[in-house]
Amino acid sequence: MKLTKRFFLGMAAGTALATLPISALAQEWQPKRPIDFTIMAGPGGGADQIARFVQSVVEANDMMSRPLVPTNRGGGSGAESLLHLKDARDADHTLMVTLNSFYTTPIRQEGLGVDIEAFTPITMMGVDPFVLWVHKDSGITTFEEFIAKVKEMDGEYVMGGTGTGQEDSIVIAYMSGAFGLDIKYIPYDGGGAVAKDLAGQQIMATVNNPAEAKGFYEAGDFVPLLVFSDERMETFPDVPTMKEKGHDFSYYNQRAIVGAPGMSDEAAAYYRDVFGKVYESEDWQSYLTSESLSPLPMDEAQTRAYWATQVANHRKLLSEIDG
Amino acid sequence: MEVLSFLADGILVALEPINLLLILIGVTVGLFIGAMPGLGSVNGVAILLPITFLVPPGSAIIFLAAIYYGAMYGGAISSITMGIPGASTAVATTFDGRPLALQGRASLALVTAALASFVGGTVANILFTLFAPLLANMALSFGPPEIFALMLLAFATFVGLGGDDIPKTIFSICLGLVLATVGFDTISGEPRLVLFDIQGFLRGIGFIVLAIGVYGIGEMLWTIEQTRGEVTTTNPKMTAKGMLSDTKEAVRRGWKGTWIGSILGFFVGVLPAAGATPGSLMSYGVAKMVSKNRDEYGKGSPDGVAAPEAANNAASTGSMLPMLTLGIPGSPTTAILLGGMVIWGLTPGPRLFVDESEFVWGLIGSFYISNIAALFINLAFIPLFVWMLRMPFTILAPLIFVLSIVGGFAASRSLHDLWLIVIFGLAAFFLRKFDYPLAPAVLAIVLGPIAEPTMRQSLLLSSGDPMIFFTRPIAGPITVIAIILILLPAIKLLRPKRSKGAA
Known part of the structure; x- marks a missing residue:
């Protein structure tokens, strides 16, 4: 035990010496x-x-x-x-x-x-930031078409998310309130599972962080309709923000x-x-x-x-x- | 065949000196991580992820996948030699592996496990290579109702697992299901059953905690009581000739389980919600159900070792499929691998096969090589593991106890889990005294957290109409078969007893 300890101390000292000119001495506190x-x-x-x-x-x-x-x-x-x-x-x-x-x-x-x-x-x-996605086979390409579709389905439009009280459910709840939408919300236990079920069209739309939907977006399966950031995102320059739709909301x-x-x-x-x-x-x-x-x-x-x-x-x- | 030339290129990538070296190290490390009770591939991959930044991404993922493979082989080792599942994926291996070891046939069990793992891995690799895009679509067509139907089927295959006492089996399943609901409820977004307001229960009760308690602590107490501390395991002999004859016997008595496990394990592994643990448990159940000598199961059937071992290796390849084709993790381990891919600057998703074809095929090629490497490394270590069994029980028992505790702690670094292990161990000991089968409880704690949310999601989809499980084209037939299987023993109970074993 003693031997290993000494060995590691030696190692640590060696490393400290090697990096001395860059960092050391400038800081008083170091993790122990x-x-x-x-x-x-x-x-x-x-x-x-x-x-x-x-x-x-x-x-x-x-x-x-x-x-x-x-x-x-x-x-x-x-x-x-x-x-x-x-x-x-x-x-x-x-x-x-x-x-x-x-x-x-x-x-x-x-x-x-x-x-x-x-x-x-x-x-x-x-x-x-958060983005509203639908599957390309739904034929929906704009946020207005999405709103029309949800209203037409009258309570049968299904969205998936990571659970009541989670980030995406807050965004969906705001959106529903702002546009008078009646959406059926299915909670999943992770963003990956949500993305998979949108890809398999078990659900019709979702609100996700871009990273979770990126692969499917690049393959052309997912269509972004709206972003919930303050300004348009560099990655999706053609996708409007919630603010442009007249509601002062970003998340x-x-x-x-x-x-x-x-x-x-x-x-x-x-x-x-x-x-x-x-x-x-x-x-x-x-x-x-x-x-x-x-x-x-x-x-x-x-x-x-x-x-x-x-x-x-x-x-x-x-x-x-x-x- | 275009695929074959891609595969050939991939195998060449995997055979590059650095990759080959990483495969050998990874498989060996994985073997020992898997053999350590409590620690499985998830821990191995998570711990070693940061080290992989020293090598190119292609080599890094090959290394991590080799650990994953090695751990699948290694899990069987402590299941067989000590009766504690080395990893969650190897629980079913204890059912027959441990009895074989107690009969002095540990080397037969270990050889069977190694061969079955190899076949399972290889079959899965071939299916993967040939049908990846097709299978990815299949995975997508499984929504919540289909997954629930599949879980129902898994329960159905296990109703017979506890022996003849069906009420006690059902009790055990219910116990497992209740334990599975402890913690945070995704659907309502609220914590539930946080017993005594102890914050450790917020995380829920881990499957591995129950398994170590039941099989590590409970089983050992049971053995001590049964033998009054004078356990004499038949001294296992280890000769080259003996191993050869074991190999022959393993092939003869384990091929059926191997095939069932290979195919079933792969398909269950492909479904993102399921993974290797349910795959191996279901394969055991099915192998038992279709077997002619069902009575042998649980008492040391090589088929009972082969089925779950073939299945967990097949499933681990299977769970790579949604990861590579869809960017969705098929198991907790692949979730970490996916994180790694993002960190290495790759975008997981449907484009990966096209954009990073060398990376993907190098990885697939490495599956083949890892599998061969794991087989030989594992076979080479078998004498060592068998030798361990020759230790006197007075040394082995405390050792198992310590390994259970250390392994249980290392997995989650939580003292709360350690107390649970001890409590479950004691409870398991008493339940066993009253003849309650415990395997169904372990099964339920694995499948419960998948079955419950998918059932509730389905009912949300259908606005509460249970017909959703019958009317969908894939879910319907599975549900019907599951219900028939569940009702079968009940019908048998009602009919007068016919002479046993007549079938």
Whole structure:
């Protein structure tokens, strides 16, 4: 045991020496043990992909002296992750990769007693817009045709999504309210399953992040009708926004790294520095482009303000769904 | 045949020195990860994903797929030697593999498992190579009603699994179904059955937790009680000649299970909702159902080892199909592989076959090579695993206990799961004392989380009309067959008993 320890210390010292001119000495705080890198969703989804991508960039460029250990804690729509962070014994070594259940789950499950404003903002890696898709065989090519079709079907139009209270259901609920639509909503347990059942025409339409539908879009199977971003998206320049249709609504999935409540300022500064570098890296920038994510860089104060408005917005949107 | 020239190119890619080396390492690593109770291909692939950024994407996925393959072979090893499923996909292998090991025939069981795995993998590879686009369309035509019908069929094939006591079997299935509903409900978006408000239950009860509890802890307690600690496993001899005769016997007594497992496992694997675990359990059920000597099952039938092992390898190839043709994961492991592909800069989806043809065919070629490599590496290690069984029980029992605990913890890194393992182990021990079959409960916790949402999705689609399961062209016949199978034992019960074994 002693031998291995000494061996690893030697290795670490060697690495430290080798990288000395670049990084060292500039930072006072360094992680002392492996970092718990909790993922708010199960394996394979968008948050999971991002966590593992970030981990790979950190590893490939030797950005941290201790490893990030990704663990999926998707239970209870992210409730498991939120509680894990809230009760973290070692706040300085506990991070989480989020999606919007960061906002919705504490509202929908008040019993958890989670107050996200106590969490520590680290880095906003980007935001994921939503798009309304139909299958090409439906013959629908515009949002107006979609509206006409849904009204004609009178309650029999079927859309799939990832579940009541999830991001896409919020968008669909808003859209239904704004245009007076009666839609049959089928919940699935993941974006992949939804995309598959749209491809197989088990359902008629869906609202998804572009990454989840991209393959089918490129093959010509899926047709985008409307985007829910503030401006038209570069990837789909001909697809109108919800705002152009006269409703001031946009919706994004947050892709952020968040620290446990009570993390020390030194540790938070260290992580902001590291993930800031990841964000700037060419790898991440090309990931943003290829997966159609929008950049939304923010500092700590801006992030806190953003959280507060998001919580207020979600509270309103969710009360409309459940109400 | 255009396909064959693509395949030839792919095999050449897989045989490049770096890829071949990665295949050999991957298969060996996978074999041991799979053999470790609790840890399966999901963990192996997730842990090693970041390392793959050191090599080109084509080689990286070949490496990860080799781990996947190796783990499918490896899962059988602890199922047979220790009676704990090495991976969720190898649960059904314990049913007959463990009894064979206790009879001193561990090497027969291991050889059967290895050969069946090889055949299963190869059959699946050939089907994959020839019919990929066709099968992708088949996968798409399976919506919620079809998947539910298939799950019903899986339950039906298993009603007979618990032996003759049908009420106890049904009790066991219900127990598993209730455990399967714990956690978060996708359809309503609410948590449910979070027992005692313990937050660990939010995640639900993992299948592997139940399996390790029942087969690791429960089974060991049972053995200790039965033998008062004086277990004497017949000392297994290991000679080259013995292994050869085992091979012959494995072929003779395991071919039927192998074929059933290969075909059924592949088709179930292709369906994105299902995957290798239901595939192997269903194959076991079907092999038992069509077998002439049904009584041998559960007591050490080579067919009972061959069917699930052929099926889990066939299914693991099968689940690559929706991943490559549609960009949709067919199993938890392929979900991580898909994430990897995105990170390597590839776009999964229907265009992948066209745009990245070298990558796809290199991977398919590597399936063939990995499969051959896994067979030989596995056969080479069999004497080692058999030798382990010669340890005195007083050493083996604590070792199994420790492996169960460590494996159970490593999979989820949650102390909550460890407590559950111990509780399930104790519960399993007492249930067993009262003659309750436990395999149906394990089956139910695997199939429940697929069956329940698909049933509710179907009923949402039809606005509550159950006829949706009968009127759709694919779901209809499957549902009817499943119902007939479920009713069969009930009819048999009502009719006066005829002399047994007359068939």
